[in-house]
Amino acid sequence: MEYILILYLFHHLTISTILKIMNPVMGNSSEINKDATKYIKRTTDPENLEASNNKLKELISKFHEKDIKVVLDGVFNHSGSFNKWLDREGLYEGENGAYESKDSPYRDYFVFSEDTWPNNESYEAWWGYKTLPKLNFEGSKELEESILNVASGWVGEGVNADGWRLDVAADLGHSAGYNHKFWNIFRNSVKGANNEAVIYAEVYGDSSGWLNGQEWDSVMNYDAFFEPISFFLTGMEKHSYYKRDDLKNNSKNFEKDLREKMAKLPYNSLLSAMNQLDNHDHSRFITRTTGYVDKERSNSDVSRPEEADRNENLGILKEAVVFQMTLPGAPTLYYGNEAGVPGFTDPDSRRTYPWGDENMELMEFYKDIISIHKKYSCFINGSMTSLYSKSSGLYSFGRWDNNYRSVVVFNNNDTEKKISIPVALLGSNDSDIYREIYITDQNSHVTGKESLTVNKGDVSVTIPAFGTKILMSDVDKPIDEISYAIDFIRPKIVATSVEKNETINMDDSLVVEFDQLMIQRDVSTGFIIEPKIDGVFSWNGTKVSFTPVAGWKKGRTYQVLLNRDIRSVAGELSLNEELKFVFNIGE
The missing domain is CATH 3.20.20.80 (Glycosidases)
Structure with missing residues (x-):
């Protein structure tokens, strides 16, 4: 070996x-x-x-x-039945495995449902596989x-x-x-x-x-x-x-x-x-x-x-x-x-x-x-967003960081296809150039030779049957210019159920609506209410509701912050700006 x-x-x-x-x-x-x-x-x-x-x-x-x-590889949920702790196969002379003896020092390592020693077959096994006895950590x-x-x-x-x-x-x-x-x-x-x-x-x-x-x-x-x-x-x-x-x-x-x-x-x-x-x-x-x-x-x-x-x-x-x-x-x-x-x-x-x-x-x-x-560093730690999923068997996404913008295109059909990819979503402008760096199909893989020019926010790509193309555009403009372009597609808060300084009832929920789907985990940590109050979040598409478990405190003033770390599902882009407001609870 x-x-x-x-x-x-x-x-x-x-x-x-x-x-x-x-x-x-x-x-x-x-x-x-x-x-x-x-x-x-x-x-x-x-x-x-x-x-x-x-x-x-x-x-x-x-x-x-x-x-x-x-x-x-750590297998800690179960052992093998041949492990000396159980020793169902009787391999370990003098070890006194839990299968063989009620007095085994390893008896509590397993759960037995019956007192049928020696050769007790009633041990708990992972998914019923008797060769995989489940370990009893709590015992x-x-x-x-x-x-x-x-x-x-x-x-x-x-x-x-x-x-x-x-x-x-x-x-x-x-x-x-x-x-x-x-x-x-x-x-x-x-x-x-x-x-x-x-x-x-x-x-x-x-x-x-x-x-x-x-x-x-x-x-x-x-x-x-x-x-x-x-x-x-x-x-x-x-x-x-x-x-x-x-x-x-x-x-x-x-x-x-x-x-x-x-x-x-x-x-x-x-x-x-x-x-x-x-x-x-x-x-x-x-x-x-x-x-x-x-x-x-x-x-x-x-x-x-x-x-x-x-x-x-x-x-x-x-x-x-x-x-x-x-x-x-x-x-x-x-x-x-x-x-x-x-x-x-x-x-x-x-x-x-x-x-x-x-x-x-x-x-x-x-x-x-x-x-x-x-x-290409964008494939290791770059951001990602889907770019094309309109047609059967065709898909494209983009990855980008401070050094590169990439477009990866897939054609899982048995004929060649031509599609337009909206690279404006990656911050690309008209006349920007994407290089074909790699092409695959059923029989070959080659380095691309063509350069594609962005026109009206898109690049037009022909993909071979059962094939892929990887396009790459170096970031040759100041990063703040790219960030400015990306700002147009950052998620936004479009409505709240409570106006600033409004007074609401003790049993009302607080509802915030975004313009796109958001990462729920981010919202639960980036939706901050002071003073703190226990509550639950519920979702309906792009709307999230916060409902206090025991209701709002009568006569209390609350401050809400939705910070910019909350990200969208598509592209994992942070909010365009944070939102702060206060509201009151009626007497």
Whole structure:
């Protein structure tokens, strides 16, 4: 395994990506069926375990020598049934696992519903998988401390791993309250050992409740990248279990989905979120481009691996990778994507790397697009707004910062298309020039040669079938001039339910209307009332209402501030100006 990893390390350097996911490098239960004696030796012998730890430390050091960071995978919600704490398989002589004995020192690490020792099968398992016994953190302070020591030890001095990716992090514990409490303690432990260590979490759905600066740093971006991209470009569910033809090429739904899901992530978390197209748990994206629904797997746990690369569409794959390298977030590459490795969902998605049989055109494409991501700062920390989503299978967005304005255009149709992109939304003026810097289609990827001139606020772009174009305009005018242009599209407050110095009733709500959709999290923190009063926010499109829980205080005067930090969903532009006013409550 050491030599394979080192070989892949130098392959990684030729690809020069941002984040790369590899399969486990430690022992796992699947090895038991292949060679039980070897597996038991690897996982029970103290000397061997110490040697394994030292080897991983050595590998981390080798990666650091090449300026590559290593984020470890932490599975803390559950253990394996073969772990010595439970030892269902009876691998650990003399360890007295909780499965075997009621008097085990690890009994409280798990929840048992019946008193049926020895060989107690009534332990709680994650989603019913008996090989994955759920850990009982609330029942054992010793378990909690053990995991926290692991978390801090591997990122601390002497090892210096660069962070943790937390498996099924929202499931840990037996209550939401404990879950949040644990991740707060976990964060303090990790950051105390290495303040630069990053904490990523695997979670499906809204993760904003954990991204408060006290728990996780960011997430595996299923909600605001993985799933919207897959449905728009292929119509396929992430496991290839079903297809949604109503979502494929549905540009308006795609734009809405991206906008609303991105708005739920704090901006720093969005910029660092793991933007991945696939991973070990799901079918590979290149397989989803075939449109083949793996019905047999979803119904009877049998798949047809020979279908995984039949009729694959490399043009669609390249579209997805261009999204990955240009949308806000940290591009995260699953090993083998760059070589064209196909595969249905786990375990078929874990095929071996095809040494000597890589798709070289795809390899060169990955090198190019990763270089573009790194070269242009607007793709790393620039602002973003959608520019075009009117037509089926056509979409465009812009990214900009103090150095560059970029336009990225996608055509997911089987014929060439020509559209006009409103670059005035990026602060561009007539006669400004956009250069075509990169073009992809099914069969090729090339550096663009044409220059496009802005006319009446638009640039006219022709995009090949199943293709993309990246346009770039250097910022060659003073930034205040660009800011002046952007001011025209900043969100504005168009109405309030209360006039300045007006007197209202104790049970009235305070309503503010914006001229566009706003990031709700920003409004909840940037809508300040003095003196403070407990209340709830409710939304109806562009209108937000604040209603005090116990009503306004009779005879009191209140001051309201809506600060400029409140941002729009489209483009994440701040308010054009803050709003202050006072009002009174009647006697």
